[in-house]
Amino acid sequence: MKLFTIGDSISQGFMSGAAAKTELCYSTLIAQQLGIKNYQYPTWPEEGMPVNVEKLFRNLEEKYGSSISTLEWTLALATTIPSYLDTVEKYYERGNGAADKPYPGKTSHFDNVSVRGFNVSDAWLINAKYCKKQIKENSSGNGVFSSVDNSFLRTALRVLNPQLSKEHDEKSQLDWLKYHSDKEGVENVIIWLGSNNALGTIVDLNIHFTEGNGKVTDRPSDTFIKDSNGKGKEIAYNLWHPKDFEADYIELLDRVDKILEGKNTKVFLGTVPLVTIAPLAKGVGETFTVKIENETEKDKFDDVIYSKYYTYFPFEEDFAVKTGINLGYNQVTHIDRCIREYNKTIKRLADERNKINPGRYTIIDYSKILDSMAFKRNGGTPTYKFPAYFDFQYPLPNTKYYHADTDGNLKQGGIFSLDGVHPTAIAHGLIAHETLKIMKDLNVPDADPDKLNWKKIIESDTLYTKPISLMHEIYDNKKLAEWLMDILKKIRKHK
Template sequence: MKLFTIGDSVSQGFMSLAAARTDLCFSTLIAKSMGLTVGTEYLYPEWLMGGLPANIEKILRRLEKKYGSDINVLDWLTILPTLEGVLDEAEDYYERQEGSAQQRYPGGIEFFHNVAIQGFDIADSWMITSKVCKYQIELSNEKGDSKDGFLAFPNAAFYRTALKVLNPSLNPIYDNYSQLDWLKHHHTTAPEGVENLILWLGANNALGTVIGLEINQTPNDPDRVLKIPSQKPESFREVREKWNLWHPNDFEAEYQQLLDRVDKIMQGNNNSPWNVFIGTVPLITIAPLAKGVGPTTEIHVDGEEKPSTYYKYYTYFPFEEDTVRETGTLHLTLQDALYIDDCIRSYNKIIRKLVDSKNSQYPQPRYHIVDLASALQEIAFKRNAGQVQYEFPEYFKFVYPQVNTKYYHADTTGRLRQGGLFSLDGIHPSAIGQGLIAYEFLKEMKKVGVGDSTKLDWKSIFSSDQLYSQPITLMHEFYDNREFAETIIKLFGRNPLARNPAMTRKFG
């Protein structure tokens, strides 16, 4: 097997709050660059009805089609039923129709080459199995969560997504398969093993802080963090979900286990050389969902050549500093943002240390760091006070309109005004952003002789990104209409990635 991918939402192609476009994600682009035939030599799940849990782009496209580029006073009487109709389509499809947990994935497919799953943290790679997913979906059904509700997501969306990825055929022999079990399956059964593994986990060990704008740190007790409750092992994640920021010691314990498990698996087939390409954890406070407002401060961080720009507050993208002060809207302070970033910087030092330790056991390195954290920091528009440091591929120099990391905005004529590298959830990359991630991986892969080119079909990537090629003319409502913005943000409050009950209390 030439390429296998283990990761979370970014590796899954999660965009605009939905697992929807794995066809556009970076590992699919890498597979094509390697000459693999997508659909046979590299398989990934497709997500119909906009995907799980809810697709913001689909919602806005539907509203745009019905109301045009403006929502007037009378239109507001019908906007919620329209939004409800879009959510109902996904809810019906994934709870009761062809996409339900009781239906096999079409075509008799038993496995995918990309087993990335939205919301996965490090330990989920071996703890979450098909059996766990089935248990949690049934438990949710018994609680009545599957009953239709207003503006409701499909129930147990996290587990429904994971089940489709981990056991698409619903074959009982795969009930105890996790992401790492599938890696073992392929590496030990395929004659050539898994030649190239993309391994990118760790972002969800901090991401909930930005989605929920609150810090709930693990207890600095690896035994507590990693322990599976003995009575109900299928419910272990309920204990872990209260945390949204891993203490570096807890992170190291999990990542050490991850690499130990991967290394043991990869040593199980010595018929051919193998490589593991590991992504570092990006500074999540760069994500445009958390908008910096108020006075700025230049912070010099050890090991970084240039200072970074931080803001007094970080709140949701439509709001300004006066909203934070006057209404008490959820926010992070400058100190919060610095603490989160310092934790993530520690994560990446830990990853490098552990990778160096693993490589010391081999005549030549098997594990290769893809420094996505540094790449994203160099791309970040506001973090660099508008002076982007990143060297984009040649194609980007004269493409118009230009793209950046600011939150997406287009005017009523359909012209992109800002953004383009992040999707509408303000966290996950757009198709163009996914292309840049592929570019970073390909540069490292080329260094070690896996492929001989970093070229990508940028023209196709840009045209496939409908946020760029067909800008949404309704976007000004996000910025001009607070009621509309809060309605959409309510969706984030029920997002299973949030890991923050306070957010649901505020907006849910």
């Protein structure tokens, strides 16, 4: 096997709130470039789950046009949107996509076992047997604006055991790595986990910090803990203390080393992007310039711009202050400090392991790449150098939240999809480009970033090639914006 991928929603090709476009994912592009003819990954109906916001907006645009009157919005919120959500729910709960229906065809496994919502420890803690049990025991009834029940677990089940066979019921992501390594050998493994050890902070706009005792996580990430206030409220951790992250990552690499012992397998480890760059959380209010130590040049400090508050993207400072729905400057810088420490840990552990198994681990610094793309954080002048194909590409994608005018012209965005968190098809192309550059340096056969078909990649990005003309409604209609925020929160597996 030339390529095996372990990751979370990014590596799954999750876009605009749904697991729907793995065929456009960076790992699929890499597999194509490496000449892999049978790289297997799960495919999903266009609706995906839990909610494909792009598909929903396309439906609204088709029915109501680029501007929607107050009366039409009443109709849309009462009938059109619930009808769409009900269609998705029926398919995944009672239709052909239900948890008790095997994946179409005879596919028994995938070469990409990435699952939305997975944090580091889920790579060995979650398997199909667990998913089946939880889905059965935690079903909820239908409701207005309801989305797919247990969508996180349903996604994991389909990826980890597509035929629902007892033979593979207890295989986690790492168990599948062992299966393929033992059966045929694996030449290259991409492991990109860790974003979900912090991502919930910007989706929830609050922080539930782990205890910091340096113990390995012992329960799947969809489980809850009791609130420390003693009121019995159940919450989920959304930010790992660096000591706890380190314990989990050591466990991850220990397990990988054991699986690959004696094997000549290259493992590419992705660093954790600074989740606060994602435009779902919009910086508002006064800005501050913070000196951050440059990782490459220890005596050099970079200027990084932070805002006083971070709230959901359609809203401004008055909303953040009046509602209390925000992360403050101190919270956001704390989140970023934690993630920077995660990445130092990943790099240090890789260096230590390479002293024992030279060349086993290679870092792909996705965090640094995204940091160089960040628009607002870099004062409006991102430093990322796009591939040559983009020299005269207009408009040039940026990390702002997606927006288009009523004539269907893209005004901003292009890197993040409509959930404000996950990459677009073009962004996946950029991730593939950067990954192939590293692979080429390591003499991985056929790894040539310059041969990516950018024309095809850009054409596949419908947000870019066919901008949504009613996007202004999200900025102009507060009620709709609040509804969208509620939908996007459902990306979080425990919602």
